[in-house]
Amino acid sequence: MSSEFDTEQSEAAARQRPLSPIDMLVPALIFVFCGIVTYLALHLDTAPPIVVGDAMQPRSFPMFLMALIALLNAVLVWQLTAGAYMPRVSQPPATWITMALMIVFYTLTTYIDLFVALIVVIFTMCLVWGERRVWLAGLVSLITPFSIFLLFDLVLRIRFPRGVLTNLYYG
Amino acid sequence: MTEAIVAMASVMTDPYLLLLIFLTTIVGVIIGALPGLGATTGAALLLPFTLTMEPVHAIAVLATIYCAATFAGSITAILINTPGTSAAAATCLDGYPLAQRGEAGRALGIAVVSSTIGGLFSVIVLAIAAPMLARVAYEFRPPEYFALTLFGLSMLASISAGGAVKNLMGGLFGVWLATIGADKSTSIERFMFGNDNLYEGLHFVPVMIGLFAMSELLIQSTRLNQIVETVAMKAVQLPTMADYKKIWKTILRSCGIGTFIGILPAEGATVASMIGYSEARRWSKNKEEFGKGAIEGIAGAEAANNAATGGAMVPTMVLGIPGSGTTAVILVGLMVHGLRPGPYLFTQQVDKVYAIFGAMFVANLMFLVLGLYAAKLFARVSLVPTAVLWPIVFALSVIGAYALNQSLQDVWIVMIFGVLGYFMRRFGFAVAPVAIGLILGEMVETNLQNSLKIFDGQWWLIATQPLAAFFLILSFLGLCGPALYGWITKRRA
Numbered sequence: 001m002s003s004e005f006d007t008e009q010s011e012a013a014a015r016q017r018p019l020s021p022i023d024m025l026v027p028a029l030i031f032v033f034c035g036i037v038t039y040l041a042l043h044l045d046t047a048p049p050i051v052v053g054d055a056m057q058p059r060s061f062p063m064f065l066m067a068l069i070a071l072l073n074a075v076l077v078w079q080l081t082a083g084a085y086m087p088r089v090s091q092p093p094a095t096w097i098t099m100a101l102m103i104v105f106y107t108l109t110t111y112i113d114l115f116v117a118l119i120v121v122i123f124t125m126c127l128v129w130g131e132r133r134v135w136l137a138g139l140v141s142l143i144t145p146f147s148i149f150l151l152f153d154l155v156l157r158i159r160f161p162r163g164v165l166t167n168l169y170y171g
Numbered sequence: 172m173t174e175a176i177v178a179m180a181s182v183m184t185d186p187y188l189l190l191l192i193f194l195t196t197i198v199g200v201i202i203g204a205l206p207g208l209g210a211t212t213g214a215a216l217l218l219p220f221t222l223t224m225e226p227v228h229a230i231a232v233l234a235t236i237y238c239a240a241t242f243a244g245s246i247t248a249i250l251i252n253t254p255g256t257s258a259a260a261a262t263c264l265d266g267y268p269l270a271q272r273g274e275a276g277r278a279l280g281i282a283v284v285s286s287t288i289g290g291l292f293s294v295i296v297l298a299i300a301a302p303m304l305a306r307v308a309y310e311f312r313p314p315e316y317f318a319l320t321l322f323g324l325s326m327l328a329s330i331s332a333g334g335a336v337k338n339l340m341g342g343l344f345g346v347w348l349a350t351i352g353a354d355k356s357t358s359i360e361r362f363m364f365g366n367d368n369l370y371e372g373l374h375f376v377p378v379m380i381g382l383f384a385m386s387e388l389l390i391q392s393t394r395l396n397q398i399v400e401t402v403a404m405k406a407v408q409l410p411t412m413a414d415y416k417k418i419w420k421t422i423l424r425s426c427g428i429g430t431f432i433g434i435l436p437a438e439g440a441t442v443a444s445m446i447g448y449s450e451a452r453r454w455s456k457n458k459e460e461f462g463k464g465a466i467e468g469i470a471g472a473e474a475a476n477n478a479a480t481g482g483a484m485v486p487t488m489v490l491g492i493p494g495s496g497t498t499a500v501i502l503v504g505l506m507v508h509g510l511r512p513g514p515y516l517f518t519q520q521v522d523k524v525y526a527i528f529g530a531m532f533v534a535n536l537m538f539l540v541l542g543l544y545a546a547k548l549f550a551r552v553s554l555v556p557t558a559v560l561w562p563i564v565f566a567l568s569v570i571g572a573y574a575l576n577q578s579l580q581d582v583w584i585v586m587i588f589g590v591l592g593y594f595m596r597r598f599g600f601a602v603a604p605v606a607i608g609l610i611l612g613e614m615v616e617t618n619l620q621n622s623l624k625i626f627d628g629q630w631w632l633i634a635t636q637p638l639a640a641f642f643l644i645l646s647f648l649g650l651c652g653p654a655l656y657g658w659i660t661k662r663r664a
Contacts, residue, residue, distance in 0.1 A: 026598050030340070037347065037362075040362060041361075044359060044360075044361055045359045045360070046359075047354075047357035047359055051356070051357050052356075052357065053624055054623050054624050054626075054627045054628035055356065055620040055621075055623045055624050055628070056619075056620060056623065058354035058357050058359040058361055059361075061350060061616050061619070062347055062350045062361065062362070065343050065346055065347045065350070066347070068343050069340055069343050069344065069347075072336050072339055072340045072343070073340065075336050076336050076337070076340070079334075079336065086598065086599065087597060087598055087599045091393065091597075092392070092393055092395070094392045094393075094395055095389055095392040095393055095593075098388070098389060098392045099389070099590060102586045102589075102590070105569070105586075106583065106586070109579065109582070110579075114573075114579075118566050118569070118570075121562070121565065122562040122563070122565065122566060125558075125561070125562040125565065126558050126559060126562050127558075129392065129395055129557060129558035129561065129562070130395050130556075130557075130558045131556060131558035131559060136559065137558075137559075140559055140562060140563065141562070144562070144563050144566050145566060148566055148567065148570050152570060152574055155223070156219075156220070156222060156223050156574060157223070158573075158574045158577060159577060160573070161579060
């Protein structure tokens with residue numbers, strides 16, 4: 001389902017509570033982001049006037065964008081103080097574990113093998129997301145990477161990065 | 172015109188393309204029937220699979236997914252009260268109550284027929300309107316293009332998800348993402364942090380897969396305890412003559428509404444279906460039936476959301492401005508396959524353009540057949556366990572992102588944008604504006620820079636060009652329209 005449904009659910013809950021400093025966390029992070037990007041833009045190289053002509057320096061456009069975002073963020077803060085809502089987020093453990101699995105995927109892909117990483121992540125994700133049949137999780141975690149590998153290698157002619165498993169195939 | 176009709180009909184003489192459309196329609200209906208996997212996510216996931224295809228076949232696949240998945244969202248909306256796509260949310264309002272009364276087959280029949288009529292109508296409008304708009308677009312120079320892209324961004328203020336301010340912030344953030352890499356005119360590196368792989372900027376495909384597919388995966392991880400109750404259905408029934416008499420005006424009205432809303436940059440099937448539904452209610456003689464299983468409600472929403480598909484392709488192909496999240500992915504597909512969207516597409520590669528339109532036309536007919544005869548089967552797809560489905564989506568996302576440039580960096584980009592998209596959505600920001608902003612970003616900056624060169628740095632002279640001024644006024648209305656409308660409504664109340 002799309003985001004508007006999440007927003008609607010959060011909205012109903014959020015409207016029942018008063019505004020707290022934590023609601024200002026997101027706008028505060030956005031202001032910090034704008035500040036960092038503007039700082040980085042200010043330190044970009046300057047193009048010689050003969051190249052730029054009457055147009056803008058490469059730093060100007062991102063700075064202009066950040067100014068606009070900051071302005072809109074100020075409007076958002078005003079809306080929040082005027083009774084608008086900011087959805088309060090509480091993540092279930094499965095979400096945090098799924099995010100952690102992405103880091104596991106990155107580590108395994110970098111140091112061992114892309115397909116080993118896929119097998120481990122798919123298997124763990126199936127179990128974390130509530131699949132009680134371990135055999136099914138195992139089957140899915142083996143069949144999916146194998147099918148994808150065959151499809152991409154044989155049909156789409158995609159060469160995968162070398163690793164423990166792919167070395168067995170590529171030789 | 173004859174050339175166009177011949178090019179559209181050429182689809183029928185290409186058995187491989189017909190087979191591809193048929194198979195993709197099945198995939199599209201399955202994707203649409205799975206809650207969470209909408210047309211946008213489906214198109215983003217399938218984009219890497221089209222890499223080795225000819226451009227026409229590749230875009231036909233993506234366009235077919237768009238049409239089929241938009242329709243299929245209604246299957247789960249009617250049978251399990253969960254819209255497969257956000258565009259089918261309005262269909263739930265009357266589709267599910269009708270199904271609960273034991274008339275699920277009738278509800279699905281009306282949804283299929285209305286969707287098909289809406290889809291076919293919009294493809295015809297697309298085939299007629301796109302070349303006309305292309306002729307106008309020949310006159311566009313950098314100031315006009317700059318004003319037009321500004322109009323596209325301003326329309327983000329009124330899309331359904333998120334609020335106007337949040338959507339605009341998302342759009343501007345997307346535009347900023349487009350500045351990453353070497354500046355096109357000066358080659359000065361921006362925000363690359365020493366990573367040479369970013370020299371040409373962020374690749375669109377991994378960003379799209381991250382924002383749409385990976386963020387949806389994380390959203391789904393918060394809904395693991397949802398219980399789905401399915402309404403029993405015997406078979407899909409075609410509407411009776413009495414039904415047609417009741418809904419034909421609604422369908423026609425929604426065809427017009429959907430196509431018009433679809434043509435507006437950044438608006439899409441979701442907005443179209445909401446307006447189609449509310450207009451159906453407003454003009455109905457039986458308002459009290461709405462919300463309790465009114466067939467006009469189903470027809471109004473479904474004809475409008477499928478009519479928006481063809482409409483949304485008009486600005487996408489003629490101007491390079493995506494009409495919705497899904498067309499943003501299709502636009503990326505066009506670029507990946509070397510078809511540069513814009514008015515010249517209609518003179519230099521007219522046969523390809525019309526073959527794509529023809530494919531959309533055929534796709535609409537195919538989902539009519541599939542919807543009537545296999546909806547019951549497709550409804551079962553929604554019962555696939557989440558714990559099995561989404562890990563597979565994860566694998567398809569990362570491998571799909573890798574496949575385009577055979578770069579692991581693209582895989583990391585998918586994950587970064589997946590997490591970013593997830594938190595954006597949890598805090599009420601929609602992700603489609605970021606995708607649209609990213610696509611429009613280069614157009615905005617390049618055309619602004621070129622306009623400044625034309626007018627010797629006097630930017631205000633952009634507004635002296637009649638067409639540019641027209642788009643700037645529209646942009647102002649796009650930005651202030653929702654606020655003005657709210658203020659007027661409040662005063663009336």
